Amino acid sequence: xxxxxxxxxxxxxxxxQRVTLRCSPRSGDLSVYWYQQSLDQGLQFLIQYYNGxxxxxxNILERFSAQQFxxxxxxxxLSSLELGDSALYFCASSGLGQRNxxxxxxxxxxLTVV
Amino acid sequence: xxxxxxxxxxxxxSEGTPVLLRCNYSxxxxxxxxxxxxxxxKGLQLLxxxxxxATLVKGIxxxxxxxxxxxxxxxxxKPSAHMSDAAEYFCVVTHGQNFVFxxxxxxxxxP
Numbered sequence: 382x383x384x385x386x387x388x389x390x391x392x393x394x395x396x397x398q399r400v401t402l403r404c405s406p407r408s409g410d411l412s413v414y415w416y417q418q419s420l421d422q423g424l425q426f427l428i429q430y431y432n433g434x435x436x437x438x439x440n441i442l443e444r445f446s447a448q449q450f451x452x453x454x455x456x457x458x459l460s461s462l463e464l465g466d467s468a469l470y471f472c473a474s475s476g477l478g479q480r481n482x483x484x485x486x487x488x489x490x491x492l493t494v495v
Numbered sequence: 496x497x498x499x500x501x502x503x504x505x506x507x508x509s510e511g512t513p514v515l516l517r518c519n520y521s522x523x524x525x526x527x528x529x530x531x532x533x534x535x536x537k538g539l540q541l542l543x544x545x546x547x548x549a550t551l552v553k554g555i556x557x558x559x560x561x562x563x564x565x566x567x568x569x570x571x572x573k574p575s576a577h578m579s580d581a582a583e584y585f586c587v588v589t590h591g592q593n594f595v596f597x598x599x600x601x602x603x604x605x606p
Contacts (some may be wrong), residue, residue: 424596486539
């Protein structure tokens with residue numbers, strides 16, 4: 382158990398809909414990362430938050446947004462969903478500020494858009 | 496900018512034989528390097544990490560990796576493969592405050 386919790390584990394929704402994925406980082410970790418893993422694109426970095434503020438942005442679509450709350454949990458919002466958004470979405474956390482620290486990954490949320 | 500190349504998208508070995516998964520990186524800084532493993536329908540688990548201490552790093556499940564700065568490599572090895580090692584393996588380099596993933600190597604272990 383990595384200590385990172387993601388909910389829900391599975392999500393099936395229709396095109397055009399909006400969903401919210403939730404992530405609780407390991408206790409004490411200030412940094413949260415979101416990744417998308419699909420068969421054709423591999424593991425793609427979406428966005429990083431550190432202590433409530435956006436720190437880095439990757440290949441995140443404008444239809445997607447995220448935030449990190451004061452209790453450090455994070456949510457990834459996906460809107461106007463398309464079939465191509467079907468993927469495994471991972472959250473990871475790390476104790477940024479401690480050099481060379483690794484990232485701990487949750488089990489992922491599998492999103493299926495039909 | 497940091498980047499990671501995993502030279503083989505798929506490696507197949509027989510059970511009991513050695514495993515070699517190759518990784519090359521580019522980094523403007525003294526890098527931190529990691530290997531993660533992902534079993535089917537599971538999250539990513541840290542195997543080992545290099546943090547500028549010993550160049551030969553030992554990880555879990557008998558895996559180890561050697562950091563070679565002159566070759567910008569961080570290859571993952573295991574002396575004897577087990578069926579349970581079949582999984583996807585990712586080499587990762589830190590880039591500032593982000594983790595840059597390689598494309599992954601799928602390891603198959605044949606009985």
